[in-house]
Amino acid sequence: xxxxxxxxxxxxxxxxxxxxxxxxxxxxxxxxxxxxxxxxxxxxxxxxxxxxxxxxxxxxxxxxxxxxxxxxxxxxxxxxxxxxxxxxxxxxxxxxxxxxxxxxxxxxxxxx
Amino acid sequence: xxxxxxxxxxxxxxxxxxxxxxxxxxxxxxxxxxxxxxxxxxxxxxxxxxxxxxxxxxxxxxxxxxxxxxxxxxxxxxxxxxxxxxxxxxxxxxxxxxxxxxxxxxxxxxxxxx
Numbered sequence: 001x002x003x004x005x006x007x008x009x010x011x012x013x014x015x016x017x018x019x020x021x022x023x024x025x026x027x028x029x030x031x032x033x034x035x036x037x038x039x040x041x042x043x044x045x046x047x048x049x050x051x052x053x054x055x056x057x058x059x060x061x062x063x064x065x066x067x068x069x070x071x072x073x074x075x076x077x078x079x080x081x082x083x084x085x086x087x088x089x090x091x092x093x094x095x096x097x098x099x100x101x102x103x104x105x106x107x108x109x110x111x112x
Numbered sequence: 113x114x115x116x117x118x119x120x121x122x123x124x125x126x127x128x129x130x131x132x133x134x135x136x137x138x139x140x141x142x143x144x145x146x147x148x149x150x151x152x153x154x155x156x157x158x159x160x161x162x163x164x165x166x167x168x169x170x171x172x173x174x175x176x177x178x179x180x181x182x183x184x185x186x187x188x189x190x191x192x193x194x195x196x197x198x199x200x201x202x203x204x205x206x207x208x209x210x211x212x213x214x215x216x217x218x219x220x221x222x223x224x225x226x
Contacts, residue, residue, distance in 0.1 A: 004155075031212045040121065042201060042216040043156070050211060058213065059114075090155050094212050100146075101214060103155030 002026050004104035006091050012110045013081040021076040021107050023091030031094045032074040033058075033101070034066065036087040043090065049074055081111045114139060116204050118217025125192055126225050133187045133220045135202035140183070142204040146214070147176065147187050150199045159200070160187070192224045 007022045025032065030051045035043040035058075045058030049068040063085055065077040074093075078085060088108050094101040118135045125131045135145075144163055148156035162169045162176045162185065169176045173190040189196055202217040 033213070035216075040218060042118070042218045043214070044216075045213055048211060048213055056211075092155075092214075096212065099212070100158050100161075101212065103157065105155050106153075 004091055004093055004102050006104035006107050008107060009105070010108045012112060013078070015081060015083065015111060017081050018077070018079050019081070021078070021089055021091075021109070023074045023076065023104060024072050025093040026072065027093060027095070027102070028071060029093035029095050030071065031096065032068065033092040034074070034076045035090045035092065036060065037090060038087050046076065083111050085109065086111045114215055116202055116215050116217040118202050118220060120220060121218065122221045124223045124225065127193060129192050129224070131189050131192055131222055133200055133202070134184065135186065135217050136184045137204055138183065139204070139206060141206045141208055143207040144205040145176070145178065145185050146203050148201045148203060150201065156201060194224045194226050197222055197224050
């Protein structure tokens with residue numbers, strides 16, 4: 001029972017590079033989310049999706065892009081990486097509004 | 113206001129003590145208030161949750177107290193154990209938005225000393 005799976009677990013990027021954080025869930029959940037976690041700041045929502053083909057911005061979307069071509073996958077794209085994007089990224093999913101949200105184990109990203 | 117304010121930022125208690133973590137919100141449209149527990153190197157996991165029509169909810173050693181008029185809620189951990197050492201986040205959802213978006217507090221790092 002995999003749940004929400006994120007890859008890679010750790011990555012070091014140089015300033016200006018681009019990369020994609022992968023997220024897949026095997027629970028047939030419609031709702032998916034990307035959060036970033038910075039020390040002492042809680043988790044901030046980057047982007048979310050309420051179903052395949054539908055995405056919308058969260059609190060901190062600048063510098064990121066997402067797509068949702070299938071129910072299972074919700075990749076997060078970082079374009080032109082900046083040191084401010086050094087963070088821990090969490091993907092999450094839920095079956096519907098107000099139900100339990102399940103988190104992946106996180107992706108640690110450092111931009112140098 | 114789409115904010116949830118959480119305090120304290122960190123907390124140290126002895127084994128058997130009752131740590132209390134407090135949260136406050138402004139948005140009266142919030143209608144679901146979960147608490148998440150996070151261990152180092154792991155993602156947050158749902159611990160316990162409450163809806164505003166209930167003033168208290170208990171699950172094992174964990175209790176949420178909810179004060180709708182004050183727009184405050186708190187987590188109490190009874191008979192705390194070293195294994196409870198983790199970061200705790202309160203959160204809120206505006207159900208009317210139909211997005212399931214969690215708005216998180218800033219987190220509280222709890223250390224339970226043996």
